[in-house]
Amino acid sequence: MAIHLCRDYNTQNVTTGNRTYIYAYLLAIFMRRVLGYSYVGDTNFNINSVGTLLIATGDTTPTAATPTFPPGNRAGINLGFQKEFFVSIPAGVRTVNLNDVGRILVLRSTSNPTFNSGIFVIVGFDIPTNSYIIDYRTLGDKPPVEPADSMNWYLYEKDTNCPTQGVGNTLKTSAEYRGDGNSTTPRIMLQSPHSTNYQVRICNESTADVATGPTTLTCPTTSVAVGLGGNASGDFLAGGSHSHAPQWANSSGVQYLGGAAGMSDGGGSIGTQFRVTMIGGDDGYGVAVFARRPGNGTQPTGFICVFGLPFNEPLPLPSNPAARLFTIGTGFSGSDNFGAREINDMGLQAGPIYSIINANNVSQGMSVSPFGVPVSCSASFWAYITGGGQNTGPQLDASASDTPFISSTELLPLDLIQGTTSGWNTGTTAIPVYPLAPRLMGTIPYVYEGRANFGDFSPSTDPGRSFQHMRRGLFIPWNGPNIIP
């Protein structure tokens, strides 16, 4: 298994309405082209074949599960002194040009997956070497040299032109979930290379489904659902085997708000770039997405979304494979129109949506129960058995420091637990909608817990920078280049 990183991608579009959908675009591309997820289907979210979004590639079978790069079709990086950030591509496939500046270059490196894999903004080009100059996103480190014909590459359209939002299913009523069927809202279904063949549905929820308040509708800006049995339109089925509660129940009832966890940048923050870091393995266990506000600003804050299949699952495994899957993220849009409340700020602390206006920084999570219905799930931090409460656990203790026994910062796997919350929308009219059937699922892939007072977005101090602390005591394996503060 190799871990690949998408390091600190700076969103380019900060002014127009589609900026809030960039994350879905980046995530789908990262999964499809870097982590090796295969394509199942989509609606208005075609990153799979050369066309509007996928501009060019050396892959002659870009729609197949496995790419085909004939000899000479791959890319190289670091062409030498003062050409360190140059990525050469075969001129026979595409000639670099000015129109590509601002577009996205996707690289998949098998030799240096934490340095040279990822999604990079093209900031220039060099005709003599037929190279793109990329925003490598590091502080002083240079890419490890990979000669020409070393890395898979894909040229994608600028994030300004990413899929955005459509209208709901016209064949359904307002009481139903309407992000499926003939809905024009963009969504895509990808399938993990893991042997379970589980699927991930990334959906920019429709205008008929995105919640505009705690008492209206059900969905966040972009939902990320896991399950089985997705179709060519990029949809799971009502009553199917997946974690998207509104879609499963085919309901727009507010009791399901939070039941389609995913991503949102908080809406009305025009003028603010986000910095996106993603981590995943080519073993298909899942992805963790971190979107960071420059300066760690508030309202909206940053967010986290992590999903897939847990590590270290306890035995026996559930007979229902969907019960092994999870998504944790933000369960609502978090827009300023929502009452100035914030999104999860990269925190995996669990909490409800309603009545927490001043108790922010909490996530919502969903899974599938062993008996087939959507069920809540959440991270399970190590917490003081008594005397502790939200944000006062051992990870957040003010005295936390390196541990004298190991002269380092302790990191622990972060457990994942299912069935301990009967609903995520705790408004006065809410009713329990998920079974309380607690079950330890395993540990969250690629995310570890440690002390929160380690510097935000700081690498560990060992020579190889083994980990990076994101925020709120969440660490991810790093082993990559130095980090821009």
Place this chain on the structure above:
Amino acid sequence: MATKFCRSLIFTGTTNGAPKATYPLKAIYEFWGYVINGTASLTTPGGFAATTPFGGGLPADFQGLFTTIAGASNGQTLPQAVIALASTTNLATSGTVYIATTTGTQTVTYTGISGNNITGCSGGTGVMSTGNIVTSPSLITFGNDGYTNQTTSFQFGGQQSFFSASQPFTTAMVGKTLVMWKAGSNSSEDGLYNIVGFVSPTQILINVNNGGTPSAPDGYKPAFSNRTSINFRVVDMGIAGATTGVTDGNFMVMQFDPTGVNAGQANSQIQLLIAGATNTRIDHKISPAGTWNGTTFSDATAQTAPNAPSSSAFFSGTSGGTTQQITLIGDKDFLIGHYRDANNAMGAAGVAFHIEIPDRLYTSAQDPNPIVVNFNGFGATTQFTSTGTTHTYGGGWVMKCNDGTARAHRCSVRALSGDGNANLSLVSAAQTPGNALNDFRAGANAFAGNLLNSPGFLTLPGVAGQYSLARVRLRKVRFANSFMPQFTRINTSSGDFILITQGVAIPWDKAVLPFTLFPF
């Protein structure tokens, strides 16, 4: 290794009012030294430091003085005014001894000592022979020819028979304690038992529910199997606990065996010391490397009193006498106990302690010899709770820190959601297993038919330079939903546990409790 049980042993203390802490200390001595660590020796306990493990003036009668009949009394028939012994070392200047004769164990009183003779003797029958055993009052008799028969039928009061062909039993032993063990046995039939009846010099009745092995046909009722050559001691816990002359500083040094827990760990030691005004506490010192040399340690922590919310006393000043009750659960790498008396002199909850070799989470080079001690003095609402941040199972876990100081660590558990906040109003309770988790809907999986439970990590916050997020993982406690009834049994991948109170569960087997662990 195998877990052994002393389930709610009841014994009667004396009324002299002097000793207190010696009652549980004596029970620990018998349970740790013979039941868990016993060898073929009937009078030399295992599981203690190799060199001078008992000291500070601890009276010999605490252990049970052992000697034999000397040649001068060979062939004489009791009663005799003068009886010759092999030794009178540590024997009280007057009192009682038990002598084995042709008619079994005899009670003999004496009024003086002259050389190796006891004088002014009276009582007893039968013929004495050279080498016959003589014991002091706390150790009535002992032997190695005990045997039991498999009995599965229900016996009122849990009465089952214990046999010895050497006819050591007398009616006076009813109400006393039988200690039985086989060296190296994994049977939980090794234990401390109330003697509830006398049948003949070769047969007594004991309460099998004090120990026993849950066996066929249902696998839940404690019973005996067919065993022979069982080592045994008959102990008067009341007399031993009331031994005169016990003073502060008297001690015993227990040694733990980490085999199978942490690779390369030394035999860590704990010194238990009588302390406090009029013998009201059991203090401890921790020696992770097990360095007791008969006089001192080279690595031990300072003497530490029990944790308690309102008092560091382990006992009140009036707990001598009355009916005593103790539960002990242990193996060579852990010992858990609970003790109280009938008049609630220690509070209704009694006192409790928990010592174990926990799972090491750092490397052996970084943290070579972890051992943790949790002594809870009386004053808590209940000892088996997790409500305290500096005591009880929530925060009373004393370990030697990196700087050599003993500090109480807090316990961290796996939260049911996030970091355990109580903001999820649909659940309406804090989401951390243990005392705080009291919502009947959370923490129990009705579909799977099990209780979600969590082990505990020990965390040390609040001390500059000594922070540990998760230094060790406790092996012998689980934390679950406090809403569940007391004595609910929990099956885990690490064995069975029983929920005591408020979400705290300790190791158990499949035995259905015949009575409460807190009987008063």
